[in-house]
Amino acid sequence: MREYDDRPTWRRDELSDDGIGWIGAHGGAGASTLTRLLGGTDLGCRWPDPARSEPARVMVVGRTNLDGLGAVSRALHALREGRHPAGMRLVGVVLIADAPGRLPAPLLGRIRLIRSIAPVYRLPWIPSYRVGVEPKRPPRQLSRLADLVSAGAEPVRRWP
Numbered sequence: 001m002r003e004y005d006d007r008p009t010w011r012r013d014e015l016s017d018d019g020i021g022w023i024g025a026h027g028g029a030g031a032s033t034l035t036r037l038l039g040g041t042d043l044g045c046r047w048p049d050p051a052r053s054e055p056a057r058v059m060v061v062g063r064t065n066l067d068g069l070g071a072v073s074r075a076l077h078a079l080r081e082g083r084h085p086a087g088m089r090l091v092g093v094v095l096i097a098d099a100p101g102r103l104p105a106p107l108l109g110r111i112r113l114i115r116s117i118a119p120v121y122r123l124p125w126i127p128s129y130r131v132g133v134e135p136k137r138p139p140r141q142l143s144r145l146a147d148l149v150s151a152g153a154e155p156v157r158r159w160p
Contacts, residue, residue, distance in 0.1 A: 015056035015087045020149050021048045022094075025062040026071035030096040033129060034061060037142065038149050047084045056087050059149075063098040064122075069110040076117050092119035094145065100125040121145050 020040040024031035027045060035042035041055055048054035062072035072093055079090060093114055097103075103111070114120055123142055128135045 013050050014053065015048055015050050015085060016053045017056055019055040019057070020091065021055040021058040023047065023058050023060050023075065025060050025075045026068055029061040029063055029068065029071070030094070030123075031061045033096075034059075034094065034145075037138075038146050040149065048088060050085050050087075057089050057091050059091050059094050059121075060118075061094045061096065064095050064103055064107060064111070065098040066107065066110075068098060069095075069107060069114065072114055073110070076114065080117075090118055091148075092121055094121045094123060096123045097125040100127070121148070 021043045022031035022034045022040055023043045024045045029045075031044065032042050034040070041048070043054065043058070048056065048058060060072055060075050062068040062075075072095070076093070078084065095111065095114075111120060111122075121141070121144070123145070124139050126135055126139060126142075
């Protein structure tokens with residue numbers, strides 16, 4: 001039988017200035033993979049929770065297909081409208097290739113639009129990650145993103 005503990009529980013109820021949170025704009029965006037590779041907090045497809053003292057600095061993650069870019073756009077729209085926790089700060093958007101090769105022009109146009117709102121960091125298709133194997137040499141884009149995250153990059157803006 002457990003005893004009742006009536007001591008007050010400590011709650012911070014504000015976002016943490018430590019670390020970075022990866023927000024998947026949609027399922028399968030790659031937030032979990034980036035968390036595994038670069039550290040930080042995998043927030044899934046939700047905003048950081050102040051009650052859990054999750055990171056205030058966040059990156060929105062999406063795939064480069066039509067649905068993925070649409071989800072990223074909706075997330076940025078929600079930010080613009082203020083539908084996020086107080087103190088949350090967007091560092092940028094990470095777009096992960098959904099397939100090898102060049103993107104069609106309509107998708108590149110959507111990426112240009114997203115880039116006009118927030119910094120965009122693109123990662124190429126990495127076949128070995130598909131089967132859970134580390135590549136012999138990570139792509140330079142991933143190394144640059146790692147440097148940005150470890151340096152504690154300043155967010156592009158505080159959203160209202």
